[in-house]
Amino acid sequence: MEWKKIHRLLQLVVVTAVLIDHAAASDDVASALIVSSSISSHCFFPQLSLLLFIMQCYYTEIGHGFDKVLYEPFDDSFEGSWIASERDDYKGVWKLSKSEGHDDYGLLVSEKARKYAIVKELGEIFSFKDGKAVLQFEVRLQNDLECGGAYLKYLRPLQDSWDPRNFDNNHPYSIMFGPDKCGPTNKVHFILNHRNPKTGKYVEHHLKFPPPLPSDKLTHVYTAVLRPGNQLSILIDGGEKKKANFLSGEDFEPALVPPKMITDPNDKKPDDWDEREKVPDSTAVKPEDWDEDAPMEIIDEAAEKPLGWLDYETEEIDDPQAVKPEDWDDEEDGEWEPPKMQNPKCVLAPGCGEWKKPMKRNPAYKGKWKAPLIDNPNYKGVWKPRQIPNPDYYVLDKPDFEPIAAVGIEIWTMQDGILFDNILITRDEKVAETYRERTWKPKYQAEKEKQKAQEAGSGLAGIISSFQKKIFNLLYKLAEIPLLDAYKPKIIDLIEKGKKQPDITIGVLASVVVVTLTAFFRLLFGDKKPKVVNNGKNKIADAVSSNNQQSRGTNEKKAQSSNNQRDKEAKEKEPENEDAIAPRRRRSARRET
Numbered sequence: 001m002e003w004k005k006i007h008r009l010l011q012l013v014v015v016t017a018v019l020i021d022h023a024a025a026s027d028d029v030a031s032a033l034i035v036s037s038s039i040s041s042h043c044f045f046p047q048l049s050l051l052l053f054i055m056q057c058y059y060t061e062i063g064h065g066f067d068k069v070l071y072e073p074f075d076d077s078f079e080g081s082w083i084a085s086e087r088d089d090y091k092g093v094w095k096l097s098k099s100e101g102h103d104d105y106g107l108l109v110s111e112k113a114r115k116y117a118i119v120k121e122l123g124e125i126f127s128f129k130d131g132k133a134v135l136q137f138e139v140r141l142q143n144d145l146e147c148g149g150a151y152l153k154y155l156r157p158l159q160d161s162w163d164p165r166n167f168d169n170n171h172p173y174s175i176m177f178g179p180d181k182c183g184p185t186n187k188v189h190f191i192l193n194h195r196n197p198k199t200g201k202y203v204e205h206h207l208k209f210p211p212p213l214p215s216d217k218l219t220h221v222y223t224a225v226l227r228p229g230n231q232l233s234i235l236i237d238g239g240e241k242k243k244a245n246f247l248s249g250e251d252f253e254p255a256l257v258p259p260k261m262i263t264d265p266n267d268k269k270p271d272d273w274d275e276r277e278k279v280p281d282s283t284a285v286k287p288e289d290w291d292e293d294a295p296m297e298i299i300d301e302a303a304e305k306p307l308g309w310l311d312y313e314t315e316e317i318d319d320p321q322a323v324k325p326e327d328w329d330d331e332e333d334g335e336w337e338p339p340k341m342q343n344p345k346c347v348l349a350p351g352c353g354e355w356k357k358p359m360k361r362n363p364a365y366k367g368k369w370k371a372p373l374i375d376n377p378n379y380k381g382v383w384k385p386r387q388i389p390n391p392d393y394y395v396l397d398k399p400d401f402e403p404i405a406a407v408g409i410e411i412w413t414m415q416d417g418i419l420f421d422n423i424l425i426t427r428d429e430k431v432a433e434t435y436r437e438r439t440w441k442p443k444y445q446a447e448k449e450k451q452k453a454q455e456a457g458s459g460l461a462g463i464i465s466s467f468q469k470k471i472f473n474l475l476y477k478l479a480e481i482p483l484l485d486a487y488k489p490k491i492i493d494l495i496e497k498g499k500k501q502p503d504i505t506i507g508v509l510a511s512v513v514v515v516t517l518t519a520f521f522r523l524l525f526g527d528k529k530p531k532v533v534n535n536g537k538n539k540i541a542d543a544v545s546s547n548n549q550q551s552r553g554t555n556e557k558k559a560q561s562s563n564n565q566r567d568k569e570a571k572e573k574e575p576e577n578e579d580a581i582a583p584r585r586r587r588s589a590r591r592e593t
Contacts, residue, residue: 069126070407070425073439074105082107083164085117085410090168092116099219099419100142101450104443106421112414119167119408125157126425128401133226134432135177137423138440140219141415148413151178151189152423157405169410172202174402177224179213186212188234190224192246193402194256198394205252210234211241218447219421221440223432230398237444238436246399257396260389267385275382278373286369296367300360306350313352316340342482472498 072078077096084094092114096105109116126133139150153173176191190207211234214220223235232251234242249255322338330336346352407423422439426432472495479491 068424068426068431069124070120070122070423071435072120072407072423074107074421078107082118082120083167085119085167086165087117087168090115090117094118097419099140099421099443102443102446104421104439106138106140106419107409108420109411109413109416109418112416115412117167117169117408117410119155119164119406121164121406122404122425126404128226128403131226131228131230131398131401132427133401134223134424134426134429135175135226136221136223136426136432136435137178138219138221138421139179140217140419140421141179141213142217142417142419143415144217145179145181145213145413145415145418147182148415148418149178149180149189149411150413150418150420151176151180151409151411153408153410154404154425155406155408156193156402164406167408167410171408171410173408174404175224178222181213188213188222188236188241190232190234192252192256192399194399195402196392196394197396197400198392203254205254205256207232207234207242207244208251208253209242211236216451218451219419219440219443221422221436221444223436225429225432226401237440238433247396256399258390258393260393261387262390263385264388265385269383269385273383274376274378274380276376277379279376280371281374282371284371290366290369291364292366292368294364294366295362296365297359298362299357301357303357305355308349309355310345310349310352311355313343313345313349315343315346315352317343468498 072081074096078094082094084090091111093110094116095108095110097108097110098105107118135152135154137152141150153171154175154177156172156174158172173193175193176189178189180187180189187210190210192205193202194205195202214236220237221235223233223238225233225235227233230246232242232244232246233240234244244251246252247255247257249257317340318338319341320338324336324338328336343352404425407425409420411418422435424432424435475491475495475498479488479495
């Protein structure tokens with residue numbers, strides 16, 4: 001009987017070991033409970049069942065921790081374990097700071113427009129045995145990121161004399177991974193610094209088409225998973241955003257495996273090589289009726305001047321409401337002239353000024369004659385240099401990843417508020433997943449809920465602000481209408497008041513509408529002649545009248561009378577020579593200076 005019990009016990013131990021292995025793979029405490037209940041139902045060893053249950057819980061909850069090479073939660077002061085660079089270029093100050101909205105601490109980029117460098121040496125060198133590795137860290141861009149980096153460098157080992165205080169951008173790394181954004185660049189970098197086994201030189205191989213950064217100010221976790229079979233996965237918040245193969249030329253630039261054949265750099269195109277597929281027909285003759293001198297456009301003789309065209313009106317006239325400044329000195333400043341404004345008479349008329357017949361395309365135009373093209377009898381095709389065997393070609397079964405001795409952050413950023421947290425290096429994807437669930441997910445969910453609450457509270461305010469912005473933009477465009485030049489200062493003043501007091505936007509809009517309507521009514525129905533004195537020489541401007549009520553003959557008579565008056569005034573001004581207007585030029589030059 002004793003031997004049977006011992007035999008039964010050995011069987012249970014084997015079964016239990018298998019179940020424990022399954023539970024460990026699933027990283028689930030529930031699996032440990034299954035093991036315990038299974039054992040209890042098959043034997044009378046409750047003590048053994050309890051012991052195995054405790055062992056399983058320890059393995060699932062703590063045992064994975066033995067696989068961590070580095071885990072930095074920044075719960076305490078980083079000084080001493082992280083060494084900031086003392087190089088002259090790196091003036092940025094690192095701080096231990098809480099993440100906005102909760103009590104979780106991280107490593108903070110505290111100043112704008114600075115270079116930052118800091119490094120932490122690993123307790124042991126991490127080697128990429130079997131091609132397995134997981135690199136993970138969290139970043140929160142609390143003030144967004146317009147131009148800067150938020151990536152990590154996984155540094156290669158150096159000689160014992162290396163001083164972390166000298167860390168800079170020249171320090172050799174194995175992998176660079178993380179967000180980078182500036183101008184058109186918006187990507188999660190993954191760069192492998194790989195040694196060419198043929199030349200011995202290190203080459204940076206960039207991941208092609210990397211995923212973009214999330215466009216918000218929340219905490220995000222970035223994970224690079226290196227798997228056997230030369231596989232790479234880039235995860236953002238636990239979701240796979242990019243999958244690549246290290247040996248594929250489609251995934252990395254330049255490819256890790258160089259091409260077998262390359263272009264011969266010494267090969268040159270022969271002098272007599274003709275690449276022209278078509279050539280002019282040397283036997284072709286220009287037709288006798290081909291006129292190369294015929295213009296492309298000619299005057300449209302059939303065109304007629306539109307009815308109501310004001311030949312003797314100018315597009316611009318002196319502003320009748322303009323007043324000579326009180327501090328204007330004729331001797332110092334020269335003769336004052338009122339500013340120009342658009343002629344109101346030309347607004348409703350089809351046009352003003354001297355009318356000329358428009359141009360039209362010349363039907364006889366053919367341009368310069370060219371001989372037609374024919375097939376080139378000497379055509380040899382497009383020349384290409386010959387291909388030769390690549391002297392640097394090599395066969396690669398898997399990348400030769402350089403080991404990691406330290407983790408560094410070396411960035412140049414125009415924004416502050418970048419917060420790094422929970423930096424992890426491990427070989428087990430389950431470990432990385434566990435940390436995402438325990439450290440990142442609760443934090444992200446809290447930030448997301450706060451963001452939703454803020455958006456809900458500011459939703460109506462945002463709509464109102466957007467409406468006001470559109471209204472002000474419309475009013476600015478309205479103020480630029482030439483017809484409203486005389487009222488432009490008043491309209492701009494109303495707009496500026498509205499921007500300072502957004503609650504009166506509707507009132508501003510109504511005021512501008514009244515001003516605009518006033519201008520149109522004055523244009524359509526006329527106005528009193530303003531009494532404006534201009535050094536005794538400016539005359540009172542004529543009131544605006546409807547152009548459609550005047551006959552063509554009346555316009556011509558008035559125009560002739562106006563021309564006679566202009567000629568008379570011109571003769572009166574003839575004695576004014578260059579010396580008379582010199583003071584004005586000197587005043588203008590002094591003002592510009």
